[in-house]
């Protein structure tokens with residue numbers, strides 16, 4: 004046999020070839036398949052564990068963790084996902100190994116809705132991400148900038164209180180859920196776009212509609228993210244792809260018109276809004292990484308701001324008011340605190356907020372029971388590391404079950420009860436340094452705008468509780484529906500009773 008000829012296999016052996024190849028293939032498979040993974044439930048081919056997760060995955064995952072331990076592996080289709088369920092393991096992910104798993108997985112929504120990773124929330128880790136986050140934190144979410152928009156929050160709050168006062172005078176019940184979403188959305192719209200625009204046919208009402216549509220589309224589960232290769236076909240057949248495309252196109256057109264209106268000086272609001280800030284940076288040829296700021300960058304940042312900022316703040320207010328309606332003792336106590344501090348000044352000011360200790364406990368207790376983002380936004384491991392001794396391999400998706408940690412009997416006494424007093428003398432903080440309570444996440448991917456979120460929620464709630472008593476005329480349910488965020492299932496209907504008569 005020449006040195007370069009292939010060894011010949013006798014023709015009688017050919018039918019047995021598959022059988023002969025099986026043992027070496029099996030050995031290769033076993034050697035290559037990852038070892039020492041966190042435990043988890045058995046999975047089905049193709050589907051993985053997706054059929055077990057149900058409509059409220061944070062609850063199902065918590066139940067699985069009771070059986071398998073605080074770190075579990077589940078498969079979303081073919082995507083290996085590790086979910087952690089205790090403060091210690093959350094700290095391992097968000098602090099100890101933060102730098103090794105601070106990227107986001109490549110999700111289809113990032114490409115189709117978030118300008119292919121030009122924004123923040125769904126952008127992969129890297130130089131670009133670091134630069135865009137720095138720009139947002141310094142220029143858009145700073146305390147100084149937040150303070151410059153206080154007047155908008157005041158005006159929108161005054162509008163909300165006036166409309167609630169009208170309902171109070173008529174003795175009629177209001178859909179407080181809708182009113183609070185509208186309050187946050189209007190505030191955010193004015194902060195980003197200014198009050199109104201001339202000649203372009205757009206207004207904040209229209210944007211509000213577009214935004215509501217977008218939230219529905221974004222919350223929907225995409226097959227492309229768990230069945231790489233063929234999931235996109237399912238999304239196309241189910242109509243998800245086309246509804247995402249339509250919603251994106253509508254918002255993109257809206258943002259573009261807003262940018263052009265600003266360039267042409269057609270906005271009516273005198274004061275500087277966020278588009279002004281971003282356009283100024285564009286004119287100054289400021290760079291994000293090696294790129295000059297384009298309109299696409301500005302639109303991507305606006306998209307993040309609306310998607311990440313409006314829903315989360317409004318949901319936090321909604322759950323708090325619902326829990327207060329369900330717990331009259333706590334409602335009375337928090338109102339007494341606010342009214343005693345503010346007296347007949349006619350408005351709760353930002354300075355008053357500092358002294359409202361019980362209100363802060365009420366909000367924390369609400370976030371403990373109802374994490375706005377129950378399993379946070381997924382991360383992805385970039386290197387191999389260990390959590391609680393288990394091996395986490397690059398490419399593994401990682402989720403932190405903040406909802407389960409908030410209800411863990413290992414962490415909290417009477418975890419299912421709404422007892423704000425549990426925070427008296429406790430140093431558990433909501434800003435991402437206490438892993439028992441993670442309303443804003445933590446680490447490199449934690450919420451970059453928590454100051455804006457916290458002050459909106461505290462300020463609005465303090466004033467709603469100062470100006471009105473709230474009569475409960477129907478059962479207030481704590482049922483939830485989960486998407487990217489966790490909403491209450493039924494709108495909150497309460498009857499406002501005006502108690503402080505001085506106008507804002």
Ligand code: HEM
Pocket residue numbers: 123124125136307308311312313315316319375376379380381441442443444445447448449450451452453455456457460
């Ligand atoms: C009470 C209000 C808010 C709550 C409870 C909240 C909560 C969160 C949570 C849980 C995350 C995910 C953190 C993680 O995965 O570790 C997040 C991320 C984010 N939030 Fe907030 N948020 C609020 C307000 C806001 C506001 C007002 C804005 C913008 C104006 C905003 C912008 C963002 C952005 C851009 C991200 C993505 C960060 C990244 O991936 O790098 N949030 N927020």
